[in-house]
Amino acid sequence: MDIEDPKELVRRGYDALSLRYDETYGAETKYRPWIRELSRRVPAGGTVLDLGCGSGVPVARDLAAAGHRVTGVDISEVQIRRARERVPQAEFIHADATAVDFGPASFDAVVSFYALIHIPLDEQLPLLRKVAGWLRPGGWFLGTTGHRAWTGVDEDWLGGGTPMWWSHADVATYRGWIARAGMVVEQEEFVPEGEGGHALFRARRR
Template sequence: MDTTDPKDIVRRGYDAVAARYDEAYGGDTKYRPWLDELRRLLPPGGTVLDLGCGSGVPVARTLSDAGHPVTGVDISEVQIRRARERVPGAEFHRADVTDVAFEAGSFDAVVCFYALIHLPSAEQPPLLGRVARWLRPGGRFVATTGHHAWTGVEEDWLGGGVPMWWSHTDAAGYREWITRAGLTVEREEYVPEGDTGHALFRARKPVSP
């Protein structure tokens, strides 16, 4: 085990503070407006991919309960185990999100909340390209990204005694990456968090004429 590998830092961090993370960020109540909006936009029974699904709460649970088949992917074994217990109707995979593969046009929506920013920056544009291929024409992509460019470590994340690692460009960079991937950015907003914040992007795969 390479404890200097950023992805290993992320995996071990979420393994260690899985329950604490849900408590700190609101559990079932987090992302409520974002998910309510997505539910209104999805077709009945529309399929959803949740990249960085964590414990399955609230994204997989909310959308699965609404009748949408959900596939979740997360690097943390502890989080995936919790997700399978909490959302037995969804399908979960313990994997690096940059390693998974799906057929083109598999999903009506791809959600990625606070997960893209845990990947090395160089790996993020290729993943966005794959996301675009996985979406059906007209499919939705909803994701949080960095707002300011930064790469670094917090040594005692959430007071859990473990480090956590992030890497992200700024909002303009993400707008360019998402567009270059073949998606149309429909809305972008700033999501404050403490003395900093993130960008929230809502994008769509164009429908071919």
């Protein structure tokens, strides 16, 4: 499949299958301990950015319920519309994560679950550098990345008749990118999924 604009493929895929994605993954319990742990590390009333926020559940919802001020960003207009309906106490921005901008040291934490892997490889390190700049000194980055290098398309994503695109480096590359961006990896773990899996990084801005 010749892909001229992979981001457009991602946007259209999530616009088309927002509900199906939530039915498939939205109730996953693996997010809950990650969110609870992060919430304990963020100051009361602290600011959190959710990059690739989807429909706002469970990440933005649970962080907002814990008293944090949450901003979500997603490339899918449908996902953002649903997030605004489901989590009215948070702020949501319809934008490409690589194009959005915030002031230096704007957030106590940045979360990004299963979003970096939908961004072209050459844009991922620059985005991580922006993330580090948006964090306050000592602020947390909590994100998932690829574990092995792969770029490809699922022509019938989630059985919904819509293609989806991914691109990710291997875990060692991400470990290096996070360090080059100006963050220190505090913890790293493998998160299994199907026959493969992803890496979960907990890092702090220097």
